[in-house]
Amino acid sequence: MDNQNKKTLLDVYHKETKSQKDIFTILEFIFGKKFTTINGQRIFAPRSGETKNVDTCEVFVCQLPRNIFEDKLLFLFSAVGPIQEMRLMLEFSGYNRGFCYVVYETPELARIAIEFLHGLIYFGNKLSAYASVDNRKLKLTKLPMMITDELIRVELRTKMEDVVSIEIYYENCDRTAVVKFLTHGKAMKVRKQFWPNNLLIWGQRVNLDWCKPERSMVLRAESSLLISNLPLYVSERSVLKFVARIVKKDGTVMEIKKLNGNSFVIEFLQNYYARKAFALLEGTSYGNKKLSIAWKTNFN
Numbered sequence: 441m442d443n444q445n446k447k448t449l450l451d452v453y454h455k456e457t458k459s460q461k462d463i464f465t466i467l468e469f470i471f472g473k474k475f476t477t478i479n480g481q482r483i484f485a486p487r488s489g490e491t492k493n494v495d496t497c498e499v500f501v502c503q504l505p506r507n508i509f510e511d512k513l514l515f516l517f518s519a520v521g522p523i524q525e526m527r528l529m530l531e532f533s534g535y536n537r538g539f540c541y542v543v544y545e546t547p548e549l550a551r552i553a554i555e556f557l558h559g560l561i562y563f564g565n566k567l568s569a570y571a572s573v574d575n576r577k578l579k580l581t582k583l584p585m586m587i588t589d590e591l592i593r594v595e596l597r598t599k600m601e602d603v604v605s606i607e608i609y610y611e612n613c614d615r616t617a618v619v620k621f622l623t624h625g626k627a628m629k630v631r632k633q634f635w636p637n638n639l640l641i642w643g644q645r646v647n648l649d650w651c652k653p654e655r656s657m658v659l660r661a662e663s664s665l666l667i668s669n670l671p672l673y674v675s676e677r678s679v680l681k682f683v684a685r686i687v688k689k690d691g692t693v694m695e696i697k698k699l700n701g702n703s704f705v706i707e708f709l710q711n712y713y714a715r716k717a718f719a720l721l722e723g724t725s726y727g728n729k730k731l732s733i734a735w736k737t738n739f740n
Contacts, residue, residue, distance in 0.1 A: 441528065443602065447664070451487075452509070456535045463511050464501070464510070467484070467510060467511065467514060467554060468652070471484070471488075471514065471518075472487075472586060473485055473486055473525075474486075474487045474489065475510075477530075477676055478538075480499055480529060480530055480531075480694055481527050481528065481529050481530060482510070482527070482528045482530055483525065483526075483527050484510060484514065484525065484526045484527075484528075485524070486524065486525070488695055490526065491524045491525045491628070492674075493543075493544050493546075493547070493549075494510065494543055494548040495523050496544045496550070497511075497524070497543050497544045497546060497549070498542070498550065498571075498572035499541070499542045499546055499547065499550050499553050499554055499569055499570070499571065499572055500539065500541055500543065500567045500570045500571075500572040501517075501539060501540055501541075501542060501555070501557055501567060501568070502538060502539035502567070502568050502569075503538060503539075503565050503566060503567050503568050504536060504538050504539060504540065504567065505562065505563045505564065505565045506535040506536055506537075506538055507529070507535060507536075508536070508562075508563055509536065510526065510562060513526070513528070513540065513715075516557075516562065517542045517557075518555065519556075520544070520549055520552055520553040520557075521544060521545060521546075521549040521552070522544070522545045522552075523542055523543060523544055523545070524543040524544065525541075525542070525543040526540060526541070526542050526543070527540055527541040528540040532558075533675075534718040538659070541572055541579060543640055549665065550571065551571075551671040553569065554569045554570065554571060554653045554724065555580075555711045556569075556697055556711075556712075557569035558635070558661065558663065558711055559663040559707075559709070559711060571622075576604075576621045576622070576624050576626075576627050576658065577618055577619065577620050577624060577650070577651035578619045578625065578627055578630060578631055578648055578649065578650060578651065579616065579618055579619075579623070579647050579648070579649060579651045579652075580596075580617040580618075580619065580636060580639070580641075580644070580647065580648050581611075581614055581615075581616050581636075581646065581647045582615070582639060582644070582646045582647050583608070583615040583616065583617055583641060583644070583646055584615070584616065584642045584643075584644045585640075587642050587646070589608045591605075591642070592608060592617065592641060593606045593608070595641055595642065596619060596641070599639065600619065600621075600630050601626065601630075602622040602623070602626040603619055603620070603621060603622075604620045605620045606619050606620075607620075607632060608616070618651055621710075627650075630648075631648065631649070633702055634648045635648055635649060636648065636649065641731065663694075663703070663704050663707060663708045663709070663713070663737060664705055664706065664707045664708070664714065664735070664736035665704055665708070665714055665715045665717060665721075665733060665734070665735065666699075666703065666704075666733070666734045666735070666736045667679070667683075667703065667704050667705075667706060667731055667732070667733055668702060668703040668704075668732040668734075669702055669703075669729050669730065669732045670702045670703070670704065670726050670731065671702065671726065671727050671729060672701045672702055674702075674726065676697070676704065679696060679704050679706070680691075680696050680706075681723070682726060683706060686717070686720050686721055686724065687713070687716060687717050687720055690706055692717075693706055693707050693708055693709070693713075694707045694708060694709050695707040705736055718733055718735075720726075721733050722736045
């Protein structure tokens with residue numbers, strides 16, 4: 441049964457019932473998986489309970505509308521290709537917490553999903569999607585300045601289980617540590633225990649939260665380009681027309697902003713259009729000036 445037929449079947453059930461239990465039953469039948477709710481997350485996974493290659497196939501999706509659930513999200517995510525598992529984070533109020541994790545069948549599908557979902561406007565929200573490999577890492581800041589790295593590592597290992605590695609460094613004059621755990625579940629358990637600043641290291645209260653995804657993992661999923669070396673007199677409207685003529689497709693630009701005299705940031709509707717524009721604009725000239733094209737992420 442393809443994705444469209446699955447959606448049609450669910451629409452029929454939507455008209456006949458408003459019971460969440462009934463909707464979940466038909467979703468389980470359609471996708472051949474099972475719902476379970478554990479520790480504030482609803483998991484849609486194989487009945488065998490086995491999900492493979494999580495480290496390379498999992499995608500973190502955030503900025504979800506809070507009133508959208510699996511009856512819509514499963515069809516959005518599976519439009520890319522087959523998924524193994526989805527975990528939606530929930531609040532006590534019944535709304536979702538704005539993010540979820542999706543495990544695809546292959547790393548290639550996960551990569552395509554990131555490009556498709558990142559920047560997608562979905563029920564009025566602009567989604568963000570990242571490779572989920574960093575969700576095993578927690579970042580600690582405000583560590584004691586006078587204690588050696590080794591003593592800090594020893595104390596962290598006494599307070600946290602299943603630690604794989606601890607990296608300690610200085611960031612903006614702040615002593616910082618990145619702690620990597622064996623699994624995402626282990627990291628989530630520690631975060632739940634100590635977030636945001638309930639961890640004491642040598643008597644000093646430190647801040648703790650998830651590490652942000654590494655920039656190299658999200659670069660290709662970005663949808664904004666920085667165009668520089670334009671003539672000083674050029675306007676945003678003129679640049680927009682120029683880009684549309686080169687890309688040969690109107691309506692792909694969401695926003696254009698002038699940074700200074702000769703630089704503009706252009707945000708595209710999706711990463712696909714941004715990559716296409718990058719390839720077509722690279723090496724071109726505006727007037728007698730050769731343009732400089734770069735991903736906006738390089739300048740954050």
